Amino acid sequence: MLSEEVSRAIIDERLLDIINFDIDGMTRTTYESVRRNVDFETVMKNVHYFIDYRKAVKKKKPQIRVTIIKMQPTEKEIPDFTRYWSPLVDKVDVSDYNTWLGTKPDLNVGRSLEKSQKGSFDFACVHPWDELVIAADGKAGLCCLDYDLKAEVGDISRQSIKEIWQGEAINRYREAMLRGEYPSLPVCCHCNAHIYQKDRLGEAAAGLKHHFEIKIPAIYF
Ligand code: SF4
Numbered sequence: 001m002l003s004e005e006v007s008r009a010i011i012d013e014r015l016l017d018i019i020n021f022d023i024d025g026m027t028r029t030t031y032e033s034v035r036r037n038v039d040f041e042t043v044m045k046n047v048h049y050f051i052d053y054r055k056a057v058k059k060k061k062p063q064i065r066v067t068i069i070k071m072q073p074t075e076k077e078i079p080d081f082t083r084y085w086s087p088l089v090d091k092v093d094v095s096d097y098n099t100w101l102g103t104k105p106d107l108n109v110g111r112s113l114e115k116s117q118k119g120s121f122d123f124a125c126v127h128p129w130d131e132l133v134i135a136a137d138g139k140a141g142l143c144c145l146d147y148d149l150k151a152e153v154g155d156i157s158r159q160s161i162k163e164i165w166q167g168e169a170i171n172r173y174r175e176a177m178l179r180g181e182y183p184s185l186p187v188c189c190h191c192n193a194h195i196y197q198k199d200r201l202g203e204a205a206a207g208l209k210h211h212f213e214i215k216i217p218a219i220y221f
Helices: 004-012 028-034 040-056 075-085 113-117 161-165 168-178 193-212
Strands: 018-022 063-070 091-096 139-141 152-155
Touching: 004 040, 018 040, 028 040, 040 063, 063 075, 075 091, 152 161, 152 168, 161 168
Parallel strands: 018 063, 063 091
Antiparallel strands: 139 152
16 A cells, blocks of 8 residues: 555655554564565565655655554564664554454463453543544544444534534543443453553653653552
C-alpha cells in the first residue's frame, strides 16, 4: 500500500502529522510469523523510501515512528530493532502486547494476562478520555481494542460527536473506571491495557524524577 507515489503524496501534500510503522521484528522469519501475508523486504524497502524521501525534500512532517510489540516472538530482537531504527526515525516505540480482549493467545513476556489483572484494578484507563472510535456504520465505541464495538456508546446517525463524547453512555464507563470497577464492565474485564498504562506512567514519572532530580508526588485515581 505504501508505494513510492503514496509516500510522496503524504509528504508533499502534508497529509499527516504523524505516521507510525508497526514492524514486529528485525528478521524476515520473525516479522512474517507475526504479520501474516506481508513481505518483510517490501515493507523495509517502502519504509526506507519514505524516510529517505522526507529527508531529500527537507520536511519535518509527518513525524516518523516505528513500533515493535514486545511479545514472545519479538523479545530477543528488540535491542537490535532499537539500535537500527533510532538514528533513522523520530521515535522508536516498544509497545505492550495485548490479547484483544482475550481473543488472541497470551504472548506477553514476563507477565501473564491473568497475573497482571489480579488485584490491580486501581488505575483508570485513559482510552475513554482520549479517543472515540466510530465504525463504518456510524456506531461509536469505547476504544480501539473493542474492535466490534460491544461497548457501544452512541451512533452518529442519531447524535452529534459532541453529544456522544459528553453523553451518559460513555460517562458511565468513565465513572466505573475511576472507581476501579473493571470486572463489571463487559469488555474491559477481558483487557489489560490499563495495567500497562499504569506501569508506563510509573516508569515515566520515575524517569522525570531522575532527570530533574525533583520530588514527584504520588498520583492516585
Ligand atoms: S480497559 Fe481496555 S477495553 Fe476498556 S477502555 Fe481501556 S483499553 Fe478499552
